[in-house]
Amino acid sequence: MQVVDLLRRHDRSVADLIAKEAERQETTLELIASENHVSPAVLHAAGTCLTNKYAEGYPGARYYGGCVYHDQVEEIARERARSMFGCRFANVQPHSGAQANAAVFMALMEPGATFASLVLKDGGHLSHGMKINFSGTYYKPVHYPLHYDVNHPQHERIDYDAVAAVCREHKPKVLLCGYSAYPRVIDFKKFREAADQCGALLVADVAHIAGLIVGGAHPSPFPYAHVVTTTTHKTLRGPRGGLILTDSEDLAKKIDRSVFPGMQGGPLMHIIAAKAIAFGECLQDSFKTYAAQVVRNAGSLAAALAERGYRITSGGTDNHLMLVDLRPRSDRLTGADAEKWLEEAGIICNKNGIPDDPRPPRVTSGVRLGTPAVTSRGLKEAHMPVVADFIDRVLDAGLRGDDDRRIVAGQVREQVRSLCREFPMPA
Numbered sequence: 428m429q430v431v432d433l434l435r436r437h438d439r440s441v442a443d444l445i446a447k448e449a450e451r452q453e454t455t456l457e458l459i460a461s462e463n464h465v466s467p468a469v470l471h472a473a474g475t476c477l478t479n480k481y482a483e484g485y486p487g488a489r490y491y492g493g494c495v496y497h498d499q500v501e502e503i504a505r506e507r508a509r510s511m512f513g514c515r516f517a518n519v520q521p522h523s524g525a526q527a528n529a530a531v532f533m534a535l536m537e538p539g540a541t542f543a544s545l546v547l548k549d550g551g552h553l554s555h556g557m558k559i560n561f562s563g564t565y566y567k568p569v570h571y572p573l574h575y576d577v578n579h580p581q582h583e584r585i586d587y588d589a590v591a592a593v594c595r596e597h598k599p600k601v602l603l604c605g606y607s608a609y610p611r612v613i614d615f616k617k618f619r620e621a622a623d624q625c626g627a628l629l630v631a632d633v634a635h636i637a638g639l640i641v642g643g644a645h646p647s648p649f650p651y652a653h654v655v656t657t658t659t660h661k662t663l664r665g666p667r668g669g670l671i672l673t674d675s676e677d678l679a680k681k682i683d684r685s686v687f688p689g690m691q692g693g694p695l696m697h698i699i700a701a702k703a704i705a706f707g708e709c710l711q712d713s714f715k716t717y718a719a720q721v722v723r724n725a726g727s728l729a730a731a732l733a734e735r736g737y738r739i740t741s742g743g744t745d746n747h748l749m750l751v752d753l754r755p756r757s758d759r760l761t762g763a764d765a766e767k768w769l770e771e772a773g774i775i776c777n778k779n780g781i782p783d784d785p786r787p788p789r790v791t792s793g794v795r796l797g798t799p800a801v802t803s804r805g806l807k808e809a810h811m812p813v814v815a816d817f818i819d820r821v822l823d824a825g826l827r828g829d830d831d832r833r834i835v836a837g838q839v840r841e842q843v844r845s846l847c848r849e850f851p852m853p854a
C-alpha cells in the first residue's frame with residue numbers, strides 16, 4: 428500500500444494535503460537555492476520507527492536503555508560525515524543549521540562576546556547576528572561588507588581587506604564566513620589569515636555549498652576553518668537538519684556538550700538515520716557528477732538570463748545560486764511580484780534583496796535562483812535557456828498587465844508540467 432493511501436485511511440484531511448503537496452512538487456520547477464529533492468531512501472528513513480525512541484546522549488553514553496541500534500546508526504552517520512569532509516570529528520545531532528550555529532556559538536564564546544560576519548542584507552543568515560535572533564541578542568555582532576564599486580573588478584564580492592580591517596579593529600572571538608545568498612567562491616585561506624591576526628576562531632557555515640564541497644565543486648573549508656557548520660537538506664540532499672564538524676578534539680568536546688545537554692534534548696534519530704543514508708549517497712562517485720552539474724546548470728541559467736536583459740549580481744555565479752537584479756529589465760519589476768507571477772507558472776523561487784537594494788526585504792529588487800533541485804531531476808545546461816525563457820515570458824507579460832500575465836502564465840504552466848513529466852523527481 429502506498430504511504431499516502433495508508434495515511435488516507437487514518438487521517439483524510441492531512442493525507443489529502445500531503446498528496447497535494449506531492450503533486451505540487453512533482454509538477455513544478457523548484458528553483459529555491461536552499462531546497463532539493465531527496466532520494467526515496469532518505470525520504471523513507473525519515474519516516475521510520477526510529478522516531479519512537481529517546482536517545483539523549485551520544486553512542487555508548489546514552490541516558491536511556493534500548494539504544495543499541497541507535498548507537499550504530501549514529502556512528503555510521505558520524506563516520507560518513509567525517510569522510511565526506513575529511514575531518515576528525517562530527518556531531519550529527521543538531522536539529523537545524525540555526526541550532527548548529529547556536530551550539531557552536533555557545534561552545535566557542537561567552538555571552539556578550541564579539542563576533543564578525545557579513546553585513547546581513549548582503550547575503551548572511553539570521554543566525555549570523557540578526558538583532559532579534561539569539562546571535563544578535565546574546566552576542567555582539569560586527570560586520571564586514573561586500574565591495575560596492577561598480578568600477579571595481581570585485582564589485583559585490585567579499586572585500587577581504589575589509590574582513591581583515593574589521594578583525595583588527597574589533598578583535599572578534601569568532602570570525603564567521605559562509606552565506607545564504609552569495610554566488611561566488613569563498614576563499615577560506617584568506618579568512619583564516621584574517622582570523623589568525625586577531626586570534627579569532629574561524630567558523631565556516633557552509634549550509635548552502637556543503638554538497639558542492641563534498642562533490643569537489645567548491646574548495647573545502649578544511650584545513651582553514653576551526654569549526655564548520657551546515658544544514659543537511661540543501662546541496663547535501665539529505666533530510667532537514669544540521670551538522671557540525673571540526674578537526675580539534677578540544678573543540679569537539681565543547682561542541683558535543685553544547686549540542687547536548689546545552690542546546691537540545693533527545694536527538695531526532697529517524698532524521699539521523701536519513702542523514703546517514705544521504706551521506707552514503709554523497710560519498711558515491713555519482714555525487715561528484717551531480718555537484719559539477721549543479722554548478723554548470725547555474726552558470727548556464729545565469730548566462731541565459733543575462734542575455735535576456737537581467738543583471739546577475741557580481742557578474743555571474745561560481746556555485747549553485749545567482750541573485751538576479753530585475754531592475755535593468757524594468758524599474759517597475761520587484762522581487763515580490765516576480766516570485767508571485769512565476770509561482771502562477773509553476774516556477775518556484777524567492778524574492779531576495781540584492782546588495783545595496785533600495786527596496787525593503789518584503790519587496791526587493793531581485794530574486795534568488797538555484798539549480799540543486801532541478802539538477803536532481805536530471806535537467807542539464809541545455810535546458811537552462813528554456814527555463815530562462817519561461818521566466819522571461821512570464822515577467823514580460825506581467826509588466827504588460829494582469830490579463831496578459833494570466834494567459835502567458837497559464838501557457839508556461841503547461842510547458843513546465845510537461846518538462847517535469849519528462850524529468851520526474853527522484854523515485
Ligand code: DSN
Pocket residue numbers: 461524552607608634
Ligand atoms: N533559509 C535558508 C535559505 O533559504 O537560504 C537559509 O537557512
